[in-house]
Every structure is written in C-alpha cells, then in structure tokens.
Amino acid sequence: MMDESLRELYQEVILDHSRHPRHFGALANATHVGEGHNPLCGDRVKIYLVLDKGNRITDIKFEGKGCAISQASASLMTDMLIGRTVGEAEELMGGFLHLVKGEDAPGLSPDDRERLDVMAGVSAFPMRVKCATLAWHTMKSALEGGSPAKTE
Amino acid sequence: MTAQTKIASAFDSCAARKDFEILSRKVYGKPLVYLDSAASAQKPKQVLDAMRYFATSEYANVHRGVHYLSAAATARYESARGTVRRFLNAAHDDEIVFTKGGTEAINLVSYSWLAPRIQPGDEIVLSVMEHHSNIVPWHFLRERQGAALRWVDVRDDGSLDIDALDAAINTKTKLVAITHMSNVLGTVTPLKEIVARAHARGVPVLADGCQGAVHGKVDVQDLDIDFYAITGHKLYGPTGIGALYAKRAHLKAMRPFNGGGEMIGEVTKERITYAEPPARFEAGTPPIIESVGLAAALDYLSAMDREAIAAHEHDLLTYAREQLREFNWVRVIGDAPGKGAILSFEADGMHAHDLATILDREGVAVRAGHHCAQILMERFGVASTTRASFALYSTREDVDVFIAALGKARGILAP
Numbered sequence: 001m002m003d004e005s006l007r008e009l010y011q012e013v014i015l016d017h018s019r020h021p022r023h024f025g026a027l028a029n030a031t032h033v034g035e036g037h038n039p040l041c042g043d044r045v046k047i048y049l050v051l052d053k054g055n056r057i058t059d060i061k062f063e064g065k066g067c068a069i070s071q072a073s074a075s076l077m078t079d080m081l082i083g084r085t086v087g088e089a090e091e092l093m094g095g096f097l098h099l100v101k102g103e104d105a106p107g108l109s110p111d112d113r114e115r116l117d118v119m120a121g122v123s124a125f126p127m128r129v130k131c132a133t134l135a136w137h138t139m140k141s142a143l144e145g146g147s148p149a150k151t152e
Numbered sequence: 153m154t155a156q157t158k159i160a161s162a163f164d165s166c167a168a169r170k171d172f173e174i175l176s177r178k179v180y181g182k183p184l185v186y187l188d189s190a191a192s193a194q195k196p197k198q199v200l201d202a203m204r205y206f207a208t209s210e211y212a213n214v215h216r217g218v219h220y221l222s223a224a225a226t227a228r229y230e231s232a233r234g235t236v237r238r239f240l241n242a243a244h245d246d247e248i249v250f251t252k253g254g255t256e257a258i259n260l261v262s263y264s265w266l267a268p269r270i271q272p273g274d275e276i277v278l279s280v281m282e283h284h285s286n287i288v289p290w291h292f293l294r295e296r297q298g299a300a301l302r303w304v305d306v307r308d309d310g311s312l313d314i315d316a317l318d319a320a321i322n323t324k325t326k327l328v329a330i331t332h333m334s335n336v337l338g339t340v341t342p343l344k345e346i347v348a349r350a351h352a353r354g355v356p357v358l359a360d361g362c363q364g365a366v367h368g369k370v371d372v373q374d375l376d377i378d379f380y381a382i383t384g385h386k387l388y389g390p391t392g393i394g395a396l397y398a399k400r401a402h403l404k405a406m407r408p409f410n411g412g413g414e415m416i417g418e419v420t421k422e423r424i425t426y427a428e429p430p431a432r433f434e435a436g437t438p439p440i441i442e443s444v445g446l447a448a449a450l451d452y453l454s455a456m457d458r459e460a461i462a463a464h465e466h467d468l469l470t471y472a473r474e475q476l477r478e479f480n481w482v483r484v485i486g487d488a489p490g491k492g493a494i495l496s497f498e499a500d501g502m503h504a505h506d507l508a509t510i511l512d513r514e515g516v517a518v519r520a521g522h523h524c525a526q527i528l529m530e531r532f533g534v535a536s537t538t539r540a541s542f543a544l545y546s547t548r549e550d551v552d553v554f555i556a557a558l559g560k561a562r563g564i565l566a567p
Contacts, residue, residue, distance in 0.1 A: 003180065003513040010506070010564050019567060041505050042522045043533045065535055067503035068565065128509060 008121035010068065017072035022079050027061045034142025036064075036134050043070055045135050047142045054055075055086045060139075067131050073119060074135030080115060086143060093136050099123070100132045163457065163464035169545045171196035171452075182515030185550045190335055190363060190494050190541030191519050193388045194447070202448035203390065203441050210472045214402035214440055216416055227346075229440055232447035233430070236395050239450045240380060241371040247403065248429040249396045254362040255285040257396035258329075260433060261358055262289035264406040265379075265398075266327055268337045272298030277355075279312060279341075280531045281440030283332040286360040286525040290329060299326075304454050306531065310337035311488035314345060321353050328357045332364025336539065337470075338494035340364065344364045347377050354401070362386055362394075366543075367465065367492040369458050372397050384442065388544075389449030393442035396433075404427035410435035411449070461544045465493035468542040468551055475555045481562065483534050493542035496523070499558075501567030504536040510564055511538075514557035 027048035034047045045064035052058050054095035060078040064071075077096075081089050099116055102123030108116065122132045169175050172194045177184050186194060206228060212221035214229045236248045251257040260456060266276070276290045280303050293299040300318045307313055312330075321328065330352045333340045343364075347357045360381035361370060365382045372380050379402070384396035398406075408415055408426055412435035417425035426432045453461075472495055476482050481500040499507060509519035520540040522529045540554055 006510060006513050006564070009509070015565070040521060042526065042529065044535075067505040069506070125509060126503065133506060 005121065005124040009125060011118060011121070013118045014068060014072040014081040017058055017075040018068035021061075021062070023061045023075070023082075024063065025061050026063055027059060029059075029060075032142045032145060033053030034140075036141070038066075038130055038134050040130065041066055041067070043067065045062070045070065045074055045129070045136060045138050047074075047135065047138045049139070049142055051086070051143075057081055057084055057086070057089060062135060064135075066134070067128075069122060069131040070134050073132045076116070076119065077135050077139060080112070081139065088123045089143070090141075093140055096136055097133060100129050163460040163544070165464055165545055167457075167549050168196075169547070171198060172545050173197060175545060179515050179517075180513055182513075183553075184529040185514075185516040185553045186279040187540040187546065187554060188517045188519050189543035189546070190264060190279075190386070190539065192385045192391070193366070193543055194545065195390065195445075196388055198400055198452045199238065199445045199448045203445040206442050206444040212440065214438055220232060221293060223335050225440055228447075232443035233321060234448040234554075235450050236397075239370070239454065240365070240382070240397050241373055242397050242398055242482075246430055247397055247400050247461045249398065249403070249433045251381075251396055251433075252392055252439065253385070254360060254381045254383035254393035255394075257379075257394050257459040258286055258358065258360060259289045260396055260409050261379050261398070262293060263380075264409045264433065267293060267297065268407060269326055270297045270299050271366070273324060274298075274326045275300045275302050275322065275332075276319065277302045277304060277320045277325055277328045279306065279307050279317070279330050280496045281310070281312075281337055281339060281528045282329070282331055282363070283360060284526070285337050285362075286329055286331060286358075287527065302326075302529070304330075306337070306528075307488075309488050310334065310339045310486035310491070312339065312341050312346075314342060314349070317346060318349055318469065321350060321355055325350075325353070328355055331360045331362070332370075333361075333475065333492050333494075333527070335363050336496050336525045337488065337538065338491035338496075338527055339486060340368070340490055340492055341404060343377065346446065347375055351376065363492065363494075366427070368462055374389065378402060384449065387446070387449050388452060389444035390439075390442040391441040392444050395446075403433070404469055406433070408432050408435070412436045414438075433503070437506050439518055456544070464544065465542045465546070468548065469495060470545050471491045471548055472542075472551045472554070474539065475551070475557065476558075479558065479562070482558075485534070485537055493546075494539060495541070496539045498534050499536055499562075501564045502561065504538040506565055507538050507558070507561050511554070511557045514553065514560065516554050516557045518554075532537040 015103040030048035031051045032049050036045045043066035048061045050059040062074045098105040099121045153485035210224040212225045214226040233248050237245050304317045350357045356378035361380045362383045380397040385391040415435040485499045521536045
C-alpha cells in the first residue's frame with residue numbers, strides 16, 4: 001500500500017514534468033536571467049526569460065539539476081508564465097507560494113488553481129516546500145534583476 | 153526465529169536497543185528505522201537518567217559558589233573531564249577542553265592556536281573529504297590572513313592517498329587538518345601514520361574525530377596527535393557539548409578564544425591575566441548538565457566491547473552492500489578497505505531528496521544532501537547522495553526494511 005500523501009506528491013503529472021521538463025535549456029536572447037540555489041541539497045536552477053516592451057513574458061527557459069519536485073515545479077512554472085504580463089506573473093507566483101504551504105490562495109483564478117493543484121501535495125511535506133519554490137523564487141529575482149535566489 | 157538469531161556478530165544490539173526508548177516509536181504508523189546516526193545518535197536511558205538525576209539533585213553553577221551544590225556540581229563537571237580523558241587516553245585531565253561541539257573545538261584551534269602563527273603564504277593541508285567544520289575555520293585563515301589551503305585527494309574507492317598527503321607538506325605547512333573518519337565515505341584514515349609523517353617534517357596534526365571516536369577506540373598518546381576534536385551527540389550523548397584534546401604544551405601556548413567569566417586570572421581596569429588551561433578556554437557558564445550526560449554516554453560505551461560493536465556495525469554494512477548489489481541502479485560512493493559503517497550512494501535517475509522522502513514514509517530515516525562536504529561531492533561528481541549510517545542499536549531487520557523501501561522508491565520514481 002502506498003502512502004496516500006506520497007501518491008499525491010509523486011503523481012504522474014509531476015513525474016512526467018520532471019522526466020521530460022518543458023522549456024529546458026538556455027535562451028540566447030534572454031532579457032532577464034536569474035540563478036537560484038538551495039544550499040540544503042545543493043540544487044541549482046537558472047531561469048532565462050524574454051520580456052517584451054509591453055512588459056509581457058514572451059519566453060522562458062530553465063536549466064538546472066534537482067529533485068523531481070523542483071524540476072517538475074520549474075517545468076510547470078514555465079508552462080504557466082509564458083504569455084503573462086509581469087503583473088499577472090507576480091500574482092500567480094504569490095498564489096503558488098501560498099498554495100504549496102497549504103495556505104489559502106484567493107488571488108488565483110479557478111483555472112490557474114486547477115493547473116497548480118498537482119503541486120498542492122507538497123504542503124504535506126514541509127521539508128520539501130523549498131524544493132517546490134526554488135524556481136519560483138528564482139523567477140522572481142530574475143524579474144527584479146536582483147541577487148541570486150536562495151531557499152534554505 | 154527471534155530478531156537476535158539473524159545477527160551474525162557477537163554484539164547483542166537487540167539488548168542494547170532496550171536502552172533507546174525512541175527506537176520503539178512509530179513514524180507514519182510504521183516502526184522507526186533510524187539510519188541517521190552519523191548525523192546524530194539517539195540517547196540511551198543511562199544518559200538521560202544521569203542528566204535528570206544530576207539536574208534534580210546536584211545542579212548548580214560550577215567553579216563559583218562555595219555552597220554545597222556548587223561544590224557537588226563542580227566535582228561532577230571535573231569528573232566528566234576525567235571521563236573524556238580516559239575515553240581518549242590522554243595523559244592529563246587539563247588537556248581536555250569542553251566545547252559546545254566538534255565545530256567549536258576545531259574553531260578554537262584555528263583562532264587560538266593557528267591564527268597567531270600564520271603569515272601570508274603559510275599553508276594548511278586538508279583532505280577533500282573533510283566536513284565543512286574542518287574546512288571553514290581554515291578558510292577563515294585564508295580569507296583573513298592569506299593562508300593557502302592545500303588539498304589532498306582521495307582515491308576512487310575513497311581511501312586517502314597518504315603519499316599525496318606527504319607531497320602536500322612542505323616548509324610552509326603549519327598544520328595538517330584531517331578527518332579520522334569521513335562522514336560521507338566512511339573512510340577511516342591511518343592517523344598514526346599521518347601524524348608520524350607530518351611530525352617528521354615538524355608539522356602538527358589536528359584530527360576531526362566526530363565520527364572516528366564513535367566507531368573505534370582512540371588513544372591520543374599512541375597516535376601522538378596534537379589536537380583531536382569530538383562531539384557528544386554522535387557518541388550517544390547530548391547536544392551542546394564536545395571536547396578538544398590538545399597536548400598540554402599547545403594549550404599553554406594558546407591565547408583565549410572567548411572572553412568572559414571563569415577564564416581569567418585577574419581583571420583590573422588596566423589589564424587582565426588568564427587562567428591556566430583548560431579553564432582559559434571555557435569562558436562563561438559551560439554545558440554542565442550536558443557534561444554529565446556526555447560522561448554517562450562514554451561510560452555506557454566503554455562498558456561495552458567496542459570491538460564487538462565495530463564488528464556488528466561492519467556486519468550490517470556488509471549485509472547492506474550485498475543486497476544493494478542486486479540494485480544495478482545504485483552506485484555506492486566510498487569503498488575504502490576497513491571503512492566505518494556509513495553507506496553513501498547515488499541512484500540512477502532518482503534524486504536523493506525524493507528517495508529520502510519516500511524512505512521516510514516507510515519509517516526509514518536517512519540523510520540526503522551534500523552532508524556538509526561539498527568539496528567531496530565535487531570530487532565524485534555528484535550534487536548530493538543518500539546516506540544510511542549504522543550504530544550499535546542498528547539491526548539486520550533495519551537493513552531489510554531499508555532495502556525494501558529502496559525498491560519501493562524505485563517503483564515510484566523509476567525513470
């Protein structure tokens with residue numbers, strides 16, 4: 001018998017994203033780049049994105065090595081953020097950070113909530129929340145053009 | 153068949169398990185299989201009882217009051233120092249400095265002994281398998297005083313290349329700082345030979361004994377080692393206490409590290425004089441209750457056949473290794489001859505944190521990550537490993553559950 005929360009954490013969608021990450025690689029024409037590091041496990045992620053004149057994210061790619069949760073989370077994030085404006089992206093990122101901690105995320109649209117639901121299982125594993133949020137924090141720091149993101 | 157009958161070695165770990173109440177608890181409804189003793193060992197009731205008895209019947213501050221309890225507490229604290237001395241077979245009680253752990257013991261040597269002796273360009277020899285606690289204090293001297301760090305590699309099996317160590321020592325070398333046993337590879341270093349070779353070139357040696365002192369007898373006089381650091385919580389004792397052994401002549405030549413009460417001779421507005429070692433290095437109220445716990449832990453260990461414990465742990469390591477051979481997706485890192493009971497590995501397509509999470513839900517506690525040894529991770533080309541470590545209370549049943557849980561994790565995560 002498999003633990004129910006484990007089944008939720010490592011559901012097929014997550015494993016699929018981690019084995020076949022979307023938008024994996026570098027972007028030569030990136031306007032913004034961010035690097036994130038989780039000192040706890042040594043995982044690293046690098047996010048490349050292109051912002052157009054209307055402040056819309058037209059492309060994202062990521063590179064890095066990490067656990068299934070961090071890779072799937074990064075992959076899902078790229079899928080969901082491409083095409084959004086910075087304001088929309090920030091709203092989604094804020095909602096995601098609440099969701100994985102098991103908190104209410106009222107700002108999320110029902111559609112976004114449904115797509116992010118695959119990551120909600122992480123909230124049952126407090127030690128793994130940082131794995132799920134690494135790419136998102138890195139995305140944030142890339143948009144802000146600031147210092148490297150760290151989750152610890 | 154009882155659990156005991158499956159144990160090949162002479163040591164009766166099942167009897168010892170009764171001393172460790174926590175081992176009978178369940179996690180997520182499953183019996184706890186604790187394979188993370190290299191991070192911190194569980195505490196036997198003898199340790200907890202000794203601390204409780206002391207705190208409820210003899211506790212007061214040490215070296216201060218003239219009252220009954222203060223005298224009793226001081227006697228217990230100093231007697232604990234004697235227990236540590238015997239455990240390491242040091243010549244004198246005053247060669248044992250209590251610290252808050254192994255990290256502080258090494259930092260004490262860095263700040264108080266080596267820092268005043270370092271000129272720019274002087275060198276410190278380290279192995280690539282050091283724990284960060286035996287790296288960062290030396291990096292401080294690189295950053296602040298221009299010392300150079302010289303790294304000694306390990307062979308692919310994780311054993312130390314002693315000729316490479318020899319080659320790294322030169323006329324600028326001020327210290328060799330090396331682990332007695334790697335917390336990742338389990339490699340036990342030939343300390344006596346290292347000391348002999350370093351001393352032949354006039355270089356003192358510090359050993360990080362945080363793992364090494366747990367898995368075998370240490371005789372600092374026989375080793376002729378200059379500094380030896382231990383920590384209590386890996387020795388089945390409490391957290392918050394460790395010790396530095398240092399030769400008396402070194403301690404006498406060392407300046408204080410922390411300043412405060414108990415470490416002074418005299419304080420006036422113009423000047424201070426310092427107490428003799430070891431008090432000189434024990435500023436402030438020390439971990440008094442913990443010292444009693446540490447002494448109880450060392451007494452607990454010393455009353456047992458340490459060689460039988462080592463054989464028992466080694467049996468578990470061999471048993472686990474044999475079963476892991478059936479998993480061709482597992483790569484064990486560290487296979488040095490005579491290694492201690494630490495099993496680090498990488499699994500194809502499976503990240504250590506995912507593995508550890510799944511093992512955890514089976515009740516199996518292992519460590520996943522870089523184990524505070526990033527330089528070693530780089531040496532073996534891995535970002536992280538999963539580590540199972542065995543202690544005197546570990547059993548073959550623990551290994552069986554661990555192996556079954558690994559198979560299950562494979563089923564979930566298989567690439």
